[in-house]
Amino acid sequence: MAHADTHLRTPRELAVVGGGVIGLTCALAAVDAGWRVRVHDAGTDRRAAWVAAGMLGSLGEGHPGEDELLKLSVESVRRWPTLLTRLGDPQISAATDSLFVAAASADAEHLRTLADFVWARQPRAHDDLRPVGPSEIRRLESGLSSRLHSGFLATGEGAVDNRRLLDRLRTAITDSGGDIVDDEVTDLSTIDADEIVVAAGLGSRALVADLGLYAAKGEVLRLRRTRWSVPPPTHVVRARMHGRSVYLVPRHDGVVVGATQYEPFDETAVAPDVGGVTDLLSDAVELMPGLRTYELIEAGAGLRPCSPDGLPVVRRVDERVVVVTGHGRNGILLAPYTADVVMTLLGDDRAESVTGAANDGGVR
Template structure:
């Protein structure tokens, strides 16, 4: 019997496992092989840009985790695509500008003219009307992060699909199963479909992450150092795994309207994933009962919240005491 079994081998479960192992716990990660949201995530570490409609407690949690990311990336010991170049938040029409102004005002960032934006990012379309530069926002490559975590924890990971928590032989069970958390716990975690594209070309077309409103469509464009560009993401209340022509067309249209040079890149991958959403779109963090701890329901913010989730859940499991930051995210609230 293990001290702790973690159900779920995605970025959340593995990050919690790493913290527990570092603090001396006997940990087993039960990985059912499901495709997690991390596999299609762009890895934007942007609490300011992600928090327009979020609860203040969640905003604080995201900001706390963003500050942990430089150290977390460094301790993995390999290149995980961590980049602190910053993000450009952009708008192309008057309506887009009006919509984005609320976010920009909250971020307290100076509004930049089109010429100033193109000085920072020459590949931008002349259609870009306004924007801001968020120098503290970062990115990381989730696939590399999970690869590094799996390497560090290779002797702890057991391929096993868990159908019932009663079948798990451990004193404490941490459920970090993403959308699968609902079936294991009865908690209201729903899958929210997202379609993501990966383009490939020579490095250097873009310098910054772009988060934009283009003719009323939300799109992000995330360049990697190796020439890959991630374009995302649709948000659909659906459970299927179909890549649709409409979803691809909408993303490509918005991205190319924003950066015309993307039209010359190879369309290398089209992917569907499901974000684990909750009724209030905030994560489920904390004790469900004396044996079960939940770390799930991170919705759009699983990559961003991985370090703080690892710290908070590991602390709870090992000491039995809950950090005050967990109070607003108890799974018992539902």
């Protein structure tokens, strides 16, 4: 177990409620800062990150009207190399760059609007996000359709293997002296700890009042390569196909295809929708025809915890409880930034400086 410095002023026993990517990343940061940590994990079916592609795209998440989210994304992407080094498993990284492509001129205009938004707010983006034509698209990814109109190459916009990430976070926590227990917490008063971090996604609503969270349902497909298949792409491929968005994210044995999003919807209806799966497969195969020879091994649906303004909720509730939830589609992307904010709220002097972290820096 890591040892605390003598100047660490915070209590040393921390309970983290939630075993998803946010809870585990916060728990690892606390263990490394010298806390005695126990994670209460309600199980795989409660983790939005289990049904995810793991994209780390600050530029790719630059949508008009989401200026604050873009700022947070850029801050978090900057922290990801440090987290990956800490985890010590190079196979967590699934890709290092993203290729944005458009099927038709209207789709190209949509991508151009997103690029203009990012360029206007991130000066460095002119170097990291550049236009590419059909011939360069084919040179970068020969398996993509020859009928694509145009696109952009986003250097440094990578992805991680979400499930390998979750496994490695758990291992890193326990190897460093933390505990992870299978336990669904229903009452915070039953937890014996100096501080509690509630990172239970949508389940946080039952533990902390007035969060204002709602669920967004998302579907993701996992395709496995066969011996007759073309290789998976080496880039994250984010496409606009006749007005719909689809992405392909490489894995060592195939491709993750995503993603749909439904809101509002019946939260008890968590199975994948036939229509959503059909659209994803249709667009994916048009984008990369060789996927026809892959095997469909999983059609998964997950519930993403969303806040009304699209920004994560990260704040102190009382003298013992910090709540961290509401990351929507960006839980994996924002995990290291969120962990820094949480450590600041817990009073750890050694947490990396975060702009307005505990006050008005885009989290609440």
